Each structure stands twice: as C-alpha cells, then as structure tokens.
Amino acid sequence: GENVEQHPSTLSVQEGDSAVIKCTYSDSASNYFPWYKQELGKRPQLIIDIRSNVGEKKDQRIAVTLNKTAKHFSLHITETQPEDSAVYFCAASGLTGGGNKLTFGTGTQLKVEL
Amino acid sequence: EPEVTQTPSHQVTQMGQEVILRCVPISNHLYFYWYRQILGQKVEFLVSFYNNEISEKSEIFDDQFSVERPDGSNFTLKIRSTKLEDSAMYFCASSESGRGQPQHFGDGTRLSIL
Numbered sequence: 001g002e003n004v005e006q007h008p009s010t011l012s013v014q015e016g017d018s019a020v021i022k023c024t025y026s027d028s029a030s031n032y033f034p035w036y037k038q039e040l041g042k043r044p045q046l047i048i049d050i051r052s053n054v055g056e057k058k059d060q061r062i063a064v065t066l067n068k069t070a071k072h073f074s075l076h077i078t079e080t081q082p083e084d085s086a087v088y089f090c091a092a093s094g095l096t097g098g099g100n101k102l103t104f105g106t107g108t109q110l111k112v113e114l
Numbered sequence: 115e116p117e118v119t120q121t122p123s124h125q126v127t128q129m130g131q132e133v134i135l136r137c138v139p140i141s142n143h144l145y146f147y148w149y150r151q152i153l154g155q156k157v158e159f160l161v162s163f164y165n166n167e168i169s170e171k172s173e174i175f176d177d178q179f180s181v182e183r184p185d186g187s188n189f190t191l192k193i194r195s196t197k198l199e200d201s202a203m204y205f206c207a208s209s210e211s212g213r214g215q216p217q218h219f220g221d222g223t224r225l226s227i228l
Contacts, residue, residue, distance in 0.1 A: 032214040049216060051214055094213075100213045100215070100217075104159075
C-alpha cells in the first residue's frame, strides 16, 4: 500500500521567513495530495490540495508543488506568522482500494518565533 | 460554512465495554470516513463508507469495529470489547464525492479506555 514520508519532523523559523515541508510517496498511482494544519487538540484542517495533473498551486501565502516523476510534493509557506505555528500533515490518495482513503505523513511541528 | 460534527467530544470507558461514536457529516456529502490518531502520532485511516456500505477498510478495522448509517444524517463507529490500545482521538470526515475530493474533518472524539 501507499507510504508517505514527511520531513522535517520539527521546523523553527523566524516570523517573516519562509517554511518548506517535504513529502514523498510510494504509490505512483496516487493522484491527490492534500495538506492539513492541526492545532493542538483541534481537527485537521485542509489548507491546500493538489491533483496530479497540476505541478503547482498557490493560495495567498501558501503554495504546494508536485513532482510526479520523483514522487514528492512540498508545502511552502511565505511570510510566516505566529498563527502559522501548528502541526502540518501531508497526505496522499490514489486509485487503488476504491475507498478514497488518505494516507498521512508523520507530521511537521512548525514553530514561528517572534 | 457547514461542518462535520462529532459527539461526544470525550468518552471514558472501562476496558471490555462497547462504545459508539457519532458523527453528522456535511449534508450534501456522500462519502464518509473514520480515522484514528493516537496521541502524538499521525492520522490513520480506518474505514470509508459510500452508498450504505463499506468501500474500503484498513488492517486496523477488524471485527472489533463496525460502522453504520442508521438514518439520513448520522454515521456511527462502534467499537466492541474495547482495549487499552484503542485509546485515541477518532475523527470522522466526509467528502462530496470520491477520489480527489477534499475530505473535511470533525473535531474528533477523544476515547479514553481505563
């Protein structure tokens, strides 16, 4: 089945700097890649997603890139703010299994310091 | 904005007892999911449900677990003969349609097995 690896596990940046989180996936049939933000004790919140027919997608300060050949995708946050501090999870979903399950990465604890 | 709602927010149960976790998916969504997150770990897929039947389940989702849509709005997860290792946050999610569609998560039920 699908396996998603995520790096780094923790990331500290200064306010205003950029943050990059990287994920790799194993199943070449995967075609949908969402990113979730999870604040402590809260639900995973979808912040951006990308499908395999697109190489890059941007929404204000957040962007995601996808390299299908290398089977990796990345989350880019620019001009980071303290409220960006949270755990970020990447996920992948593919054509196998029939149920549209999401396979999550292990998460990145992002800390934006003043 | 419509949300997935889950009850209860916290459930404390003695080992060996049965628990039922309840979810109300977003009203026009057709696909429903249960995920589990053990404290400090990644989100893990349990089961997906469409058209009143399970469409996919993980290895975690064994005979101890069952799901049901008892009426037009609720979606439940039943865990029988609970074990200490069932302690986790259980998230319900729903999506409007199948593959490649955003899954929206509820706030979760924290299950504590004593």
